Amino acid sequence: MKKTILLIFLSLCIGTASYAQKPQRVAYIDMEYILENVPEYLEAQNTLDAKVAKWRAELDKLARYIEVLKTDLANEKAILTKDLIEEKEEEITLKQQELRRLESLYFGPNGDMYLLRKQLVKPIQDQVYNAVQSIAAIRKYDFVFDKSSELVMLYSNKKYDISDLILNRINRNRKVDELKKKKSTKPKKELTEKQKQAQAKKAALAAKKLADKEAKKKKIEDARKAKLAERERKRKLLRDKKAAIKKKNDSIKNNKN
Template identity: 65%
Template sequence: MKKVFLLIVLLFSVTFSWSQRNQIIAYIDMEYILENVPEYLEAQNTLDAKVAKWRKKLDEQARHIEVLKSDLANEKAILTKDLIDEKEEEIALKQEELRRLESLYFGPKGDLFLVRKQLVKPIQDQVYNAIQGIAKRKKYDFVFDKSSDLVMLFSNKKYDISDLVLSTIDRTRLIDEKKEKQNEKKAAPNKELTAKQKEVLDNRKDAKEKKIADNEAKKKAIQERREELAKKREEKRRLLREKKEAARKKKEQEKNNKEDKNNN
């Protein structure tokens, strides 16, 4: 209701302005435009695939944690306090790792934010620049977005400039491709990298390899910690079994001795 009220106020303002001078208004359908920009669809598909992959990994880890919790609840009655503490520590480590991954993927500065900025934002900027250019060239006073939160009670198709925006984007793309080809021809004799460029590329490569190595080291440390915990648990279980077996044998021996004494 509030949106409708704001639109009515806006329409009255525009109508009043028309009494002063002629106003030129147009509108676009942003959803329609983006759906017809191949680069946007490709970028959105890439982004969706990455999000699905990240969510699958998080779901797998979350299910694994729930299995560990369930196993601990079922075995708690037969475990020593030390074994229970170790299992709870392992679960806490995995929960911390899960939270770290969630922040890495979907945090304020996470991979989703960075990938969207890298893939989608340049295309949205391209659409926005096309709209700005058309509005200035045709001297529009207002350009509304039909697919936005602003409710349009009526829209005349003749004021829809969505297709004009798309054709402007296509024309800009052709111009950019032509410039790129011309630049490639000009740069053809200078394909050899300078020493400084090679140094920059080598530094980037070294930094990337170092980051990969650091991540592998962290994974290895976590894996070694898990294996260490598993060995400790197995050793304590073995000692517990041996203790129970010794107690059983002792009890059986005492029973046999008692029977022999009674027989004598």
């Protein structure tokens, strides 16, 4: 399929050249090579990889917890009441729903990974595309291919590779932007007493909001632990009751013997 697309494209180029009676100017770039030599891209990729690793670890931890719940239920089902079985099954179902929700949140079509990649990587890709358009306009190229894309290149002559030109343009633009930023940066003025008080008030409100949020989380967690402790207490009572009944039955059986 890819070779077919390339042959069709080359046929169009030849046809266009014959019609216009002038050769088409063609160049290509290696996008992977360019991005690997842009420090901002490597930094962005490392940031993205770290986030993805953190999300996957969180999902793996939750998945393992669900498996533990399933194993516990299977081992204890024979001694649990119907209500306790339903409670444990409900807990497993809720955890499974949470796992699916997090998977979609992190790795869905419009999930956090997609948004973070767009936020981190797209501006750098835009730099490359802008540099390609600039070089193509200056050198009057009719077509610029990406060697690392899906369009298969059966042969490429190095003299048509403008990847280093693109890198140079990106570096030049970066230096210009840094110079502009340096010129526009002014020393910070000393805050007035009123501004300091306003900042202190804002910081205090933020601290209070954070403390309230942590207290709410602790309350929810304490309630969850209490509920689990109550379930465990009921299970223990049930086990003790069954053990007492078994002991009594064994005693009666022994007395009859």
